[in-house]
Amino acid sequence: AQTVTQSQPEMSVQEAETVTLSCTYDTSESDYYLFWYKQPPSRQMILVIRQEAYKQQNATENRFSVNFQKAAKSFSLKISDSQLGDAAMYFCAYWGGNTPLVFGKGTRLSVIA
Amino acid sequence: GAGVSQSPSNKVTEKGKDVELRCDPISGHTALYWYRQSLGQGLEFLIYFQGNSAPDKSGLPSDRFSAERTGGSVSTLTIQRTQQEDSAVYLCASSLRYRKETQYFGPGTRLLVL
Numbered sequence: 363a364q365t366v367t368q369s370q371p372e373m374s375v376q377e378a379e380t381v382t383l384s385c386t387y388d389t390s391e392s393d394y395y396l397f398w399y400k401q402p403p404s405r406q407m408i409l410v411i412r413q414e415a416y417k418q419q420n421a422t423e424n425r426f427s428v429n430f431q432k433a434a435k436s437f438s439l440k441i442s443d444s445q446l447g448d449a450a451m452y453f454c455a456y457w458g459g460n461t462p463l464v465f466g467k468g469t470r471l472s473v474i475a
Numbered sequence: 476g477a478g479v480s481q482s483p484s485n486k487v488t489e490k491g492k493d494v495e496l497r498c499d500p501i502s503g504h505t506a507l508y509w510y511r512q513s514l515g516q517g518l519e520f521l522i523y524f525q526g527n528s529a530p531d532k533s534g535l536p537s538d539r540f541s542a543e544r545t546g547g548s549v550s551t552l553t554i555q556r557t558q559q560e561d562s563a564v565y566l567c568a569s570s571l572r573y574r575k576e577t578q579y580f581g582p583g584t585r586l587l588v589l
Contacts, residue, residue, distance in 0.1 A: 397577070405564060407580035453517060462508055463568075463578060467517040 364389045366456050368466035375444045376474050382429075383439045383469045385454030391415075394458030396430070396437045401468070402450040410452070413437065441471075449473045477501070479581035481567050487587045488557055496552040496584045500569030507550050508578060509542060512564040524550060525573045557588045 365388045375381035387396070398410040413421045413430050420428050425442045441448055454466040480499045488494050500507050509521040520534045524544040535541070539557075544550040554561055564585050568578035 395576075399580075405566075405583045405585070407566065407568070409577055409579070412577060462520050462523050463510075463518070464520070465518040 364391075364456055364458060364461055364464050366454050366464050366466040368452075368454055368469050370469045371467070372470045372472070374472040374474055375441070375448075377444055377446060379444055380440060380442045381444055381471065383441075383452050383454075383471070385437045385439070385466060387435050387437065387454075387456045387464075389435065389456065389458050391458035394456060396428075397455040397457070397463070398426070398428070398437075398439045399453045399455060399465075400448075400450045401453060407453070411439065415458075444473050446473050446475060479567055479569055479579055481565075481581040481584050483584060484582065485585045485587075487589065489589055490559060491556055493553065493555045494557055494586065496554075496565050496567075496586070498550045498552070498567030498569075498581060500548065500550070500567070501579055502548075504569035504571055504579075505547065506570045506573040506576075507544060508568045508570075509550070509552050510566045510568065511536075512566060512583070514563070518566065521552070523573065554586075557586075559588050562586055562588045 367386045394415045396413045400408045400410050411423045411426050427440045429438045451468045453468045455463045482497045507524040510518040512518050522542050526547050527544050539555045542552045564583045566583045568580045570576045570578045
């Protein structure tokens with residue numbers, strides 16, 4: 363079964379600094395998608411970024427970018443110029459084969475003013 | 476258009492009572508998903524629908540849980556004879572099709588069983 367591991371239960375970053383959240387996954391599939399979702403205290407899960415496994419180029423969305431290492435099965439999220447509004451739980455998720463989204467247990471990010 | 480909506484936002488019930496949780500997906504989305512998020516935990520997949528059909532119900536925790544979807548739109552998750560361990564946030568998501576596509580989530584229903 364596919365698994366997603368987020369090894370950092372909590373992280374903190376100074377405002378305007380850069381932080382990287384780690385995610386590793388286990389799969390035997392070759393075609394799959396990876397996602398980072400943000401969940402603020404409002405509970406709403408918000409898509410941050412997605413990556414198709416067949417694409418070698420790392421996805422980027424404004425201040426958010428990923429480092430996708432397919433061979434290592436690693437999918438880290440980098441947040442640049444951190445803002446107070448970035449404080450939230452961040453979930454890494456995997457979708458491959460016939461399995462709906464499999465989520466990691468999340469990383470709680472605090473942003474220090 | 477509007478995003479995924481869920482109702483009620485919060486529900487407090489007594490052990491042994493039945494509850495119904497509702498999800499309105501994004502218009503035109505054929506796939507709909509239910510997840511459960513227990514305190515401090517990640518998301519646990521419960522069930523998904525393609526149109527009105529639920530091909531895989533193995534994620535439902537027990538036979539007290541059931542779900543239906545009508546008209547390819549609204550879905551209801553029903554929990555019968557609620558137990559305290561059912562307390563959690565129940566999240567619904569939808570996607571355009573059941574493929575490796577982005578799922579858009581609703582705000583969730585927080586269920587508390589006393």
